[in-house]
Amino acid sequence: MRVEGFTAGAAEAGIKYSGRLDLGMVVSDRPAVTAAVFTRNLVKAAPVLDSMELLEKRRDFRALIVNSGNANACTGSRGLEDCASIRKEAARLAGCGMDQVLVSSTGVIGSFLPMERYFAGMEKAASALCEDGLDDVSRAILTTDTMPKTAFCNVVSPGCTVSMGAVAKGAGMIAPSMGPPQATMLCFVFCSAAVEPAFWQEILQEAVDVSFNRITVDGDMSTNDSVIAMASAASGNTPEDGSGPLAGPLREAMSSILQDLARLIVRDGEGATKCVQVRVTGARNTHDAELAARAIANSSLVKTAFFGQDPNWGRILAAAGHSGASFDPDSASIFIDSCQIVARGMPLGQGAEAEAARNMRKEDFSVTIDLGAGPGFFEMLTCDLTDEYVHINADYRT
Amino acid sequence: MRVEGFTAGAAEAGIKYSGRLDLGMVVSDRPAVTAAVFTRNLVKAAPVLDSMELLEKRRDFRALIVNSGNANACTGSRGLEDCASIRKEAARLAGCGMDQVLVSSTGVIGSFLPMERYFAGMEKAASALCEDGLDDVSRAILTTDTMPKTAFCNVVSPGCTVSMGAVAKGAGMIAPSMGPPQATMLCFVFCSAAVEPAFWQEILQEAVDVSFNRITVDGDMSTNDSVIAMASAASGNTPEDGSGPLAGPLREAMSSILQDLARLIVRDGEGATKCVQVRVTGARNTHDAELAARAIANSSLVKTAFFGQDPNWGRILAAAGHSGASFDPDSASIFIDSCQIVARGMPLGQGAEAEAARNMRKEDFSVTIDLGAGPGFFEMLTCDLTDEYVHINADYRT
Numbered sequence: 001m002r003v004e005g006f007t008a009g010a011a012e013a014g015i016k017y018s019g020r021l022d023l024g025m026v027v028s029d030r031p032a033v034t035a036a037v038f039t040r041n042l043v044k045a046a047p048v049l050d051s052m053e054l055l056e057k058r059r060d061f062r063a064l065i066v067n068s069g070n071a072n073a074c075t076g077s078r079g080l081e082d083c084a085s086i087r088k089e090a091a092r093l094a095g096c097g098m099d100q101v102l103v104s105s106t107g108v109i110g111s112f113l114p115m116e117r118y119f120a121g122m123e124k125a126a127s128a129l130c131e132d133g134l135d136d137v138s139r140a141i142l143t144t145d146t147m148p149k150t151a152f153c154n155v156v157s158p159g160c161t162v163s164m165g166a167v168a169k170g171a172g173m174i175a176p177s178m179g180p181p182q183a184t185m186l187c188f189v190f191c192s193a194a195v196e197p198a199f200w201q202e203i204l205q206e207a208v209d210v211s212f213n214r215i216t217v218d219g220d221m222s223t224n225d226s227v228i229a230m231a232s233a234a235s236g237n238t239p240e241d242g243s244g245p246l247a248g249p250l251r252e253a254m255s256s257i258l259q260d261l262a263r264l265i266v267r268d269g270e271g272a273t274k275c276v277q278v279r280v281t282g283a284r285n286t287h288d289a290e291l292a293a294r295a296i297a298n299s300s301l302v303k304t305a306f307f308g309q310d311p312n313w314g315r316i317l318a319a320a321g322h323s324g325a326s327f328d329p330d331s332a333s334i335f336i337d338s339c340q341i342v343a344r345g346m347p348l349g350q351g352a353e354a355e356a357a358r359n360m361r362k363e364d365f366s367v368t369i370d371l372g373a374g375p376g377f378f379e380m381l382t383c384d385l386t387d388e389y390v391h392i393n394a395d396y397r398t
Numbered sequence: 399m400r401v402e403g404f405t406a407g408a409a410e411a412g413i414k415y416s417g418r419l420d421l422g423m424v425v426s427d428r429p430a431v432t433a434a435v436f437t438r439n440l441v442k443a444a445p446v447l448d449s450m451e452l453l454e455k456r457r458d459f460r461a462l463i464v465n466s467g468n469a470n471a472c473t474g475s476r477g478l479e480d481c482a483s484i485r486k487e488a489a490r491l492a493g494c495g496m497d498q499v500l501v502s503s504t505g506v507i508g509s510f511l512p513m514e515r516y517f518a519g520m521e522k523a524a525s526a527l528c529e530d531g532l533d534d535v536s537r538a539i540l541t542t543d544t545m546p547k548t549a550f551c552n553v554v555s556p557g558c559t560v561s562m563g564a565v566a567k568g569a570g571m572i573a574p575s576m577g578p579p580q581a582t583m584l585c586f587v588f589c590s591a592a593v594e595p596a597f598w599q600e601i602l603q604e605a606v607d608v609s610f611n612r613i614t615v616d617g618d619m620s621t622n623d624s625v626i627a628m629a630s631a632a633s634g635n636t637p638e639d640g641s642g643p644l645a646g647p648l649r650e651a652m653s654s655i656l657q658d659l660a661r662l663i664v665r666d667g668e669g670a671t672k673c674v675q676v677r678v679t680g681a682r683n684t685h686d687a688e689l690a691a692r693a694i695a696n697s698s699l700v701k702t703a704f705f706g707q708d709p710n711w712g713r714i715l716a717a718a719g720h721s722g723a724s725f726d727p728d729s730a731s732i733f734i735d736s737c738q739i740v741a742r743g744m745p746l747g748q749g750a751e752a753e754a755a756r757n758m759r760k761e762d763f764s765v766t767i768d769l770g771a772g773p774g775f776f777e778m779l780t781c782d783l784t785d786e787y788v789h790i791n792a793d794y795r796t
Binding site for chain 2: 040345347386
């Protein structure tokens with residue numbers, strides 16, 4: 001994966017893991033217009049606090065440093081000092097100012113970064129910088145993920161072609177709420193277009209709202225969630241401010257790429273074997289639809305039934321019933337894919353459920369509940385809750 | 399367990415299970431003053447709707463019929479008709495009016511009750527009625543529970559001794575919210591005192607608020623949660639209206655019995671190996687303390703760490719951080735039992751964590767987080783999230 005204007009490299013720094021890439025560096029050959037959204041958790045990791053402060057002052061950055069294995073969260077003033085040291089060293093390596101560097105971390109909370117190894121790793125990553133390095137970075141940022149996650153597209157408009165590529169990680173502590181509502185989820189988007197900062201931030205926020213903010217793995221919200229988008233301007237177009245020919249295509253590309261990555265995160269959810277689209281229709285309004293969708297998508301009982309391939313619509317209905325959404329259970333209908341199993345609050349019998357159970361054998365299926373109360377609609381992606389999830393998270397730090 | 403004025407019996411009706419008691423009957427030898435609180439889930443099972451309607455009209459009941467294996471939920475008008483048929487038959491067996499009978503069910507949602515077997519079971523339960531039958535009833539109401547749950551005390555006041563005994567069930571779908579905020583949880587309290595209905599309802603609601611409303615197993619709220627308290631007046635005291643000598647002792651006894659049963663439910667949580675008291679102190683106010691306590695007690699990541707005996711305070715702090723409670727993470731302290739592992743947002747190191755991990759090897763321990771933001775305080779009981787929980791709930795209906 002290659003995005004004009006950016007070079008990238010990764011290294012085995014041995015921050016927590018050994019024998020794998022765990023530190024990545026991305027450098028823009030000129031100041032890149034940068035947008036970002038971060039976790040809304042009150043408890044924010046040092047690199048999140050550090051980046052938020054920098055982004056208040058400027059929107060042009062030259063380098064991004066990211067590590068896995070250690071979140072540098074709950075590390076007090078030393079965590080912030082470590083961020084500054086990293087930025088200073090990265091600035092030296094990238095040939096820019098230390099305030100033009102963003103740092104991002106994911107991993108265990110509450111440990112100080114091993115700075116000596118970190119610096120040695122940055123040195124190695126810098127010497128590995130190349131135009132095709134983003135794929136290595138996509139591997140360096142993984143924690144409990146089982147596969148790297150990347151998305152890429154070309155945005156074509158009259159007289160100009162720009163490329164947009166992104167890497168993401170995330171498998172647990174996923175219920176992102178960046179901007180409006182909740183993951184350790186990291187996503188870094190790189191684009192060769194020239195853009196105005198306000199437009200870039202706007203389309204990033206919009207794309208996050210319809211992607212990462214609509215997925216859940218375990219309903220927890222991380223201290224480190226970050227989505228950072230950098231646009232290098234290497235394509236040489238007139239900076240897009242929302243009124244030019246690239247506005248529509250960039251907006252669509254951003255949403256499409258983030259939705260692809262969000263789906264990959266759910267598919268790679270810790271221990272997950274199913275990726276399930278939860279759709280709520282017929283709610284009184286969008287807010288009610290979202291309440292019901294989040295309650296269903298986060299219900300341990302619903303998620304274990306997905307694992308068991310059991311069309312246990314009673315749990316689905318009960319989750320909607322305690323979500324805070326207002327509806328009459330006797331008006332509710334439930335479908336697994338296109339197979340209806342409940343009509344007006346009543347089960348349609350074993351034949352329908354047997355067909356629904358067959359649909360649930362697939363890795364991907366949808367659950368739709370029509371509340372019969374209005375025009376409100378919302379959808380979310382979730383995964384199943386499995387014994388493997390428990391093993392991963394009971395043993396995570398040992 | 400014996401409460402003056404009541405006889406009880408149970409039977410193997412074969413409603414879903416075979417070879418075990420699954421239907422119970424309790425009869426008061428005179429009209430018993432009855433109080434009740436039910437699930438706040440919008441989706442209410444037929445027997446809940448049926449009982450709520452009866453309780454709006456009268457507060458004196460003679461009999462209670464309860465079954466496990468089938469919740470009679472999401473069964474539409476037929477579910478309600480079945481409740482009426484059961485009441486009619488029970489009235490014949492108990493020698494009372496059909497509006498003096500309450501029906502309660504727990505088990506699978508969305509199936510019609512097998513009425514023929516139900517009637518045969520009631521006949522058997524009625525013929526088994528005896529003064530010591532409550533213990534059999536405590537077994538008949540179990541579903542995924544691994545042990546019967548009962549509590550008993552004598553309330554002594556000058557010139558009068560009354561007995562209070564209760565049976566409960568519940569292991570999954572536990573996050574009761576009856577009265578104010580969410581379980582399939584059933585609890586039936588029997589007392590020999592004479593009481594006024596308003597006082598009886600008041601002390602029941604109060605006791606539920608500090609017991610079942612402060613426990614969670616999986617954060618789901620059931621369609622069938624019910625707590626029903628019947629007072630036979632067999633003790634012959636002047637009916638207690640809240641101003642008499644029995645007011646205090648009855649209030650304390652009710653709270654004490656419900657708290658004992660709530661703890662037994664958490665201890666028997668589906669797949670649970672730990673019973674953990676989550677305490678939030680130093681919150682801005684009680685509301686914030688409750689938000690933080692519920693977020694911690696319901697976090698899958700925190701609960702799997704309990705299973706792993708891992709003092710993963712980062713997850714605890716992160717859960718509080720996204721709970722909605724307002725606090726400064728740099729002021730937060732965390733303790734496992736009396737062992738402090740975080741002071742002002744910073745970890746106290748491996749020595750403290752090793753001691754905390756030793757505390758977590760016990761079946762019972764507490765987690766305290768002091769938010770350092772005010773006088774607010776709240777506590778909840780929760781359990782760990784284990785692979786066994788997943789197995790139980792993935793395979794429940796098969």
